[in-house]
Amino acid sequence: MSDSTLHPRRAGRGSHADTSTPSTPHPQQTGSACEDAQASTRTLRLTEVFVSLQGETSRVGLPTVFIRLAGCPLRCRWCDTPYSFQGGETVTLTALLAQVAAFGVSTVCVTGGEPLAQKNCLPLLSALCDAGYSVSLETSGALDVSKVDPRVSRIVDIKAPDSGEAARNRWENIAHLTPQDEIKFVLANRADYDWAREVIHAQKLAQVSPVLFSPVQGELPPASLAEWILADRLPVRLQLQLHKVLWGNTPGK
Numbered sequence: 533m534s535d536s537t538l539h540p541r542r543a544g545r546g547s548h549a550d551t552s553t554p555s556t557p558h559p560q561q562t563g564s565a566c567e568d569a570q571a572s573t574r575t576l577r578l579t580e581v582f583v584s585l586q587g588e589t590s591r592v593g594l595p596t597v598f599i600r601l602a603g604c605p606l607r608c609r610w611c612d613t614p615y616s617f618q619g620g621e622t623v624t625l626t627a628l629l630a631q632v633a634a635f636g637v638s639t640v641c642v643t644g645g646e647p648l649a650q651k652n653c654l655p656l657l658s659a660l661c662d663a664g665y666s667v668s669l670e671t672s673g674a675l676d677v678s679k680v681d682p683r684v685s686r687i688v689d690i691k692a693p694d695s696g697e698a699a700r701n702r703w704e705n706i707a708h709l710t711p712q713d714e715i716k717f718v719l720a721n722r723a724d725y726d727w728a729r730e731v732i733h734a735q736k737l738a739q740v741s742p743v744l745f746s747p748v749q750g751e752l753p754p755a756s757l758a759e760w761i762l763a764d765r766l767p768v769r770l771q772l773q774l775h776k777v778l779w780g781n782t783p784g785k
């Protein structure tokens with residue numbers, strides 16, 4: 533799951549971070565023989581895997597390995613990862629876990645595209661949790677999140693009208709969310725904001741999970757969104773893209 537507000541840099545597949553931690557898990561050492569056999573035959577379509585700082589959510593600023601799975605059934609107007617829509621490299625779950633381990637970072641974010649569009653995303657998430665990683669999932673909100681391993685923090689989008697994909701919102705997902713999950717709105721203009729505010733009130737979303745508001749870069753000035761939130765005393769968190777604040781659009785950061 534990605535959009536014009538969240539675009540962690542590609543550090544290059546197989547590159548290594550200098551942020552290793554002593555407690556970094558080693559997935560290959562944790563599975564049973566049966567689990568290892570399953571992992572060696574399960575495959576995923578992978579766009580990229582890289583390390584960066586998490587740019588958003590309550591994990592903002594943490595060194596994080598990003599697994600970007602290929603494919604997405606949506607076409608948000610402002611999406612900035614259309615390169616994930618097609619193609620991708622086919623990798624086994626075993627090989628992917630080894631790639632993640634090589635980065636030496638204990639926090640992992642599975643994103644896309646729409647990661648849940650691949651059936652083996654669910655076993656990937658569980659395998660990462662079993663290996664001891666702190667795992668988050670970024671999803672469009674259009675697919676069922678109820679089968680996701682409960683150890684995973686689900687970052688679930690609710691698509692606002694200007695995305696062009698509001699009809700895809702799977703409202704049933706809200707009943708499955710908990711305070712360890714997060715609900716994210718990407719907003720392009722005042723009409724999107726007004727719509728999101730009504731949804732929050734109608735669905736009592738602030739009582740379900742933390743709610744995040746992100747402005748579409750280049751369309752909605754962050755200061756305007758901040759003023760609206762303050763004027764309405766809205767119980768949401770404004771979030772910007774930390775990595776762009778730090779490095780602009782420099783590749784590999």
Ligand code: SF4
Nearest residue numbers: 534604608611645672
């Ligand atoms: S749901 Fe798909 S189209 Fe929409 S922002 Fe995410 S990756 Fe892009």
